[in-house]
Amino acid sequence: MAAELSAIANAVQASATLSLKAEIGRIEKTYGVKVIDMTAGQPDIGPTPDVIEALVQGGKLYKYGPVPGEAGLRPLLAETVKKETGASFTSDQIIMTVGAKGGIDSVMRAILDPGDAVAILAPYWVTYPEVVAISGGKPVSVDPTPDLRPDIARIETAVRENPTKAILYSSPSNPTGVVYTREELDGIAAIARKFDVWLVADEIYREFAFDGKTAPSLFSADDLYEKAVLVDGPSKRFGIPGWRLGFVAGRLDLVKAIGRIQGHAANASRPIQAAVEVAYGSAQARQATARMVSRYQQNRDLVVEGLNSLEGIKCPTPAGAFYCFPDVSGLYGRTYEFDGSTNKIENSTDFRNFLLRKANVATVEGGPFGRDTHMRISLAISREDCAAALENIKKAVSELVS
Amino acid sequence: MAAELSAIANAVQASATLSLKAEIGRIEKTYGVKVIDMTAGQPDIGPTPDVIEALVQGGKLYKYGPVPGEAGLRPLLAETVKKETGASFTSDQIIMTVGAKGGIDSVMRAILDPGDAVAILAPYWVTYPEVVAISGGKPVSVDPTPDLRPDIARIETAVRENPTKAILYSSPSNPTGVVYTREELDGIAAIARKFDVWLVADEIYREFAFDGKTAPSLFSADDLYEKAVLVDGPSKRFGIPGWRLGFVAGRLDLVKAIGRIQGHAANASRPIQAAVEVAYGSAQARQATARMVSRYQQNRDLVVEGLNSLEGIKCPTPAGAFYCFPDVSGLYGRTYEFDGSTNKIENSTDFRNFLLRKANVATVEGGPFGRDTHMRISLAISREDCAAALENIKKAVSELVS
Numbered sequence: 001m002a003a004e005l006s007a008i009a010n011a012v013q014a015s016a017t018l019s020l021k022a023e024i025g026r027i028e029k030t031y032g033v034k035v036i037d038m039t040a041g042q043p044d045i046g047p048t049p050d051v052i053e054a055l056v057q058g059g060k061l062y063k064y065g066p067v068p069g070e071a072g073l074r075p076l077l078a079e080t081v082k083k084e085t086g087a088s089f090t091s092d093q094i095i096m097t098v099g100a101k102g103g104i105d106s107v108m109r110a111i112l113d114p115g116d117a118v119a120i121l122a123p124y125w126v127t128y129p130e131v132v133a134i135s136g137g138k139p140v141s142v143d144p145t146p147d148l149r150p151d152i153a154r155i156e157t158a159v160r161e162n163p164t165k166a167i168l169y170s171s172p173s174n175p176t177g178v179v180y181t182r183e184e185l186d187g188i189a190a191i192a193r194k195f196d197v198w199l200v201a202d203e204i205y206r207e208f209a210f211d212g213k214t215a216p217s218l219f220s221a222d223d224l225y226e227k228a229v230l231v232d233g234p235s236k237r238f239g240i241p242g243w244r245l246g247f248v249a250g251r252l253d254l255v256k257a258i259g260r261i262q263g264h265a266a267n268a269s270r271p272i273q274a275a276v277e278v279a280y281g282s283a284q285a286r287q288a289t290a291r292m293v294s295r296y297q298q299n300r301d302l303v304v305e306g307l308n309s310l311e312g313i314k315c316p317t318p319a320g321a322f323y324c325f326p327d328v329s330g331l332y333g334r335t336y337e338f339d340g341s342t343n344k345i346e347n348s349t350d351f352r353n354f355l356l357r358k359a360n361v362a363t364v365e366g367g368p369f370g371r372d373t374h375m376r377i378s379l380a381i382s383r384e385d386c387a388a389a390l391e392n393i394k395k396a397v398s399e400l401v402s
Numbered sequence: 403m404a405a406e407l408s409a410i411a412n413a414v415q416a417s418a419t420l421s422l423k424a425e426i427g428r429i430e431k432t433y434g435v436k437v438i439d440m441t442a443g444q445p446d447i448g449p450t451p452d453v454i455e456a457l458v459q460g461g462k463l464y465k466y467g468p469v470p471g472e473a474g475l476r477p478l479l480a481e482t483v484k485k486e487t488g489a490s491f492t493s494d495q496i497i498m499t500v501g502a503k504g505g506i507d508s509v510m511r512a513i514l515d516p517g518d519a520v521a522i523l524a525p526y527w528v529t530y531p532e533v534v535a536i537s538g539g540k541p542v543s544v545d546p547t548p549d550l551r552p553d554i555a556r557i558e559t560a561v562r563e564n565p566t567k568a569i570l571y572s573s574p575s576n577p578t579g580v581v582y583t584r585e586e587l588d589g590i591a592a593i594a595r596k597f598d599v600w601l602v603a604d605e606i607y608r609e610f611a612f613d614g615k616t617a618p619s620l621f622s623a624d625d626l627y628e629k630a631v632l633v634d635g636p637s638k639r640f641g642i643p644g645w646r647l648g649f650v651a652g653r654l655d656l657v658k659a660i661g662r663i664q665g666h667a668a669n670a671s672r673p674i675q676a677a678v679e680v681a682y683g684s685a686q687a688r689q690a691t692a693r694m695v696s697r698y699q700q701n702r703d704l705v706v707e708g709l710n711s712l713e714g715i716k717c718p719t720p721a722g723a724f725y726c727f728p729d730v731s732g733l734y735g736r737t738y739e740f741d742g743s744t745n746k747i748e749n750s751t752d753f754r755n756f757l758l759r760k761a762n763v764a765t766v767e768g769g770p771f772g773r774d775t776h777m778r779i780s781l782a783i784s785r786e787d788c789a790a791a792l793e794n795i796k797k798a799v800s801e802l803v804s
Binding site: 099264 | 412414443448454458463466501532536641656661663666670672
């Protein structure tokens, strides 16, 4: 046999934002403009100084450490999860992962046999279908209600009609900013329990809830489903996605299986764990998170109002995370001139290119998130940039030709 | 369907050294003794101060970075590989991974379809069969020659008779310390080329060559096979296995596929990459490596001579890495008293327990490395501990009852 790449390797798609970065650079260079970047899936702030300094002490942890994570960090995270959700995971039920993304990957490797289906609640983070597929699973997208909330009846149908091993979602949601209600979470858990499937909840945005509210957690349920799996981490709340650390909490046999797999694959870096231990215990870091969320709420108010003032764009108000997710399909069919030719907007990629070229604002098209009628716009930038982007978008939209 | 763990998760074995750590603790506590630990798969020194300090500067890389690795590090590694082996990989052909272990995992995910075989040259590092299995592959162990060198005829037979996608080996070898010759490497490459399979060379111990020699590299071949894949990293040479960083170099389509997979799974931490960039450029770090290798060579001379002076033990002289791998089967069948009962030594696990209990020396049994007649003994400890361990082993062996 000729040995080339695996079928999975050939099928896996690069992240939707990567090709975009190249296009942003091309536009800036070719036309001498500054693009306002609203594609970010990360905060615009970094960690507090105490956390960065802790890396040096952490550097002394240069020998192999325990595969599941540092002895001090796991109990601290168990305590944090308890405080934030009420759920009682023991330290042994928590395992450190290489980012929350690496956590979802490890969960999928531990539960999926080839062909097993995972019901993914749309709109979903672009990585979900891919991370299921690279473990040999079959991603099944479940359509939401018209206002992009979980559709309990459709979830049940999807789980029943496929050889389902798990349900996967994020709340607060990337990309919509929708925060699932207690009733919605309980409804999803009831389906998982009825069909005896794992329920993987990505709560990486749990601390990003607006209007003084707390985002309901799956893990605050009165009668927590035993196959509920928490994916969480410090990347968003402390502004350290580049450090690559996350964690998973769940049933002991699952967590132990992940440990066995990670023991022969990728496990978390020790200096990073040491610094993150400082972050979770730092009042300074906690205050920085609160200030950031408050700032993103102000950005939200500005951007949502601005977008809704435009004919053809409908932008619901996100209750959490740091994205808005407007429906722009009211502008599909219109045209604009660029580089001497006429361009017609027919899908979300066209709309992304339109905003990039005519408003010099970078956003991510909704297609890869499961909604080709929508755009994902990040609020994790300065207020000034939000205001400038809105002005540019208003002008560009007003010049579209019907 | 009841959703429990995947078949792979249930089958994967924890690393052989983990259960051992618990047993060491039990012996020390129960009998009030100090066990000399010769199980280590890692240096007994850490990184130089300049490298640790670089973590703080690296901490400022808190935003998402490029999935394949930092812009400065990849060219530096391409240059290092060129200098050490002569091979010309472009920066684009190098991808950072979460440890060399994570690198092998990523390669396997990128090349294996379910059921594909990987020919693993025994004795092999314990993780090899597992890392193949967790990607759905079938590990095929290939027996060595009587002196534990690669058996070219057997490798060809194994590749021909199985649906082989790759050959996997390490040289300098963990666990044997054998360093493959130029002729052996070329012979293995010829088979890979003939059958058109990937050839994955784990050269993490490349800098650990004794007697003033250089370990021949697969990548120094006059006519380098295009499907030769290098797995390498800073963990052993700079004493930072706990930091979890490695890299893979290979054909561009493979490296790009690994990037797509890691983009949805686990990729390398940025502060760690920044510090490792300093390490590869540091004269101080390079000198520390040289001193360490020289010290392990002295340990080798002491331990090999000491073990060979014992009747029933045959210890070849390792040419690289930092292990010796004696055949202890000449002592199988003998007995010893412990805890009031008589114990008979019948395999490598029994021998490991004997050394632990009667000599208070911890070693790793050869079984999980593919040789149940042998023991892996790490030389990465102080000379004093080597000498004390030998005294203890001599006494314990002399008291064995035939």
